[in-house]
Amino acid sequence: EAEVAQSPRYKITEKSQAVAFWCDPISGHATLYWYRQILGQGPELLVQFQDESVVDDSQLPKDRFSAERLKGVDSTLKIQPAELGDSAMYLCASSPRGPVLTFGAGSRLTVL
């Protein structure tokens, strides 16, 4: 069964450092999403791509977060500099079209 691949699964960093997460969606899925999930809360959308174009990044803290999907396939989410409040699970999801999302296993970030 096709999966959304994410790496790293776990990342511990110190505040003010840079961190990057990678996502490879299911082949053929044009839409890719990055969500952030704080422990005990539901996922919150950070950015949505349709192919290589950003559809929605209204909730992305652009002073420190950036996301790209250069060739419309895999994607990278970067945080620089990391802050204590960025500790969370970063989830990547993809969909061919329509509303059902397939999520990856997530990248757990701890900022010390």
Added chain:
Amino acid sequence: SQKIEQNSEALNIQEGKTATLTCNYTNYSPAYLQWYRQDPGRGPVFLLLIRENEKEKRKERLKVTFDTTLKQSLFHITASQPADSATYLCALDHGSGNTGKLIFGQGTTLQVKP
């Protein structure tokens, strides 16, 4: 403001019983509502989608209802098993025409005891 509420308290039930989880929303007019299952340390997994013109949907032991007048969805698991223990998330489309933008509730944790 827009809000989705799920019972934040964990739901503990005995194996074999029916679990019922609630999702309430305000200030949305979603075209559809979805339920996802999330196990600890893993990403959510899609379970069911119900559209605004559907009252009920079933899949094996799962049943979802959608009442757009009450602005509420109920999620039922019949003949529950310990393997059903997980956090269940409801999600609505944002209603802005972007069908991929989902807004999630905070989730309800279900614990099924043998």
